[in-house]
Amino acid sequence: xxxxxxxxxxxxxxxxELDGLCTTVERGNREKFVCEAEDAIFFRFCESEAxxxxxxxxxxxxxxTHQVFGxxxxxxxxxxxxxxxxxxxxxxxxYVRVQxxxxxxxxxxxxxxxxxxxxxxxxxxxxxxxxxxxxxxMDKDRSFRPPGAMVSSYKLDW
Numbered sequence: 001x002x003x004x005x006x007x008x009x010x011x012x013x014x015x016x017e018l019d020g021l022c023t024t025v026e027r028g029n030r031e032k033f034v035c036e037a038e039d040a041i042f043f044r045f046c047e048s049e050a051x052x053x054x055x056x057x058x059x060x061x062x063x064x065t066h067q068v069f070g071x072x073x074x075x076x077x078x079x080x081x082x083x084x085x086x087x088x089x090x091x092x093x094x095y096v097r098v099q100x101x102x103x104x105x106x107x108x109x110x111x112x113x114x115x116x117x118x119x120x121x122x123x124x125x126x127x128x129x130x131x132x133x134x135x136x137x138m139d140k141d142r143s144f145r146p147p148g149a150m151v152s153s154y155k156l157d158w
Contacts, residue, residue: 032079033104033112037065040081047089047142049135059084068122069113077104077112083119085127088137090144094127095134 044059046052065073075081080101087094096119104112116129128134 037069088141093137
């Protein structure tokens with residue numbers, strides 16, 4: 001087992017080697033605090049506030065996450081982790097919502113990965129974690145026009 005935390009990479013031959021690091025986490029439950037990043041992340045493009053609450057199939061998952069979460073593409077420290085990354089449809093401003101059902105105990109000798117910091121390090125344009133700010137960004141996005149002059153266009157009739 002190998003997983004990357006915010007500051008270091010740890011390689012273990014088996015989960016029993018975690019005994020010295022996670023003394024307060026029950027031995028049988030440690031694997032619940034390690035999740036595959038591509039299973040935890042959801043992307044969605046939004047045009048309205050209703051898109052933030054919809055559970056339809058327009059969300060998609062990343063294929064690769066090693067750029068943010070290391071070669072093993074795992075996130076440590078959370079149980080039931082969901083990272084939802086919403087984009088405005090035009091200007092691509094981002095809103096990030098991180099949810100989990102449980103976090104590694106505070107008295108543990110290891111800390112959970114700082115998901116927001118890891119994402120921020122790879123997002124030069126930045127993002128917001130404020131719901132109301134993102135809703136206002138979507139409202140402004142209705143009048144968004146990309147910079148430059150239109151060279152050509154086409155229309156599809158379905």
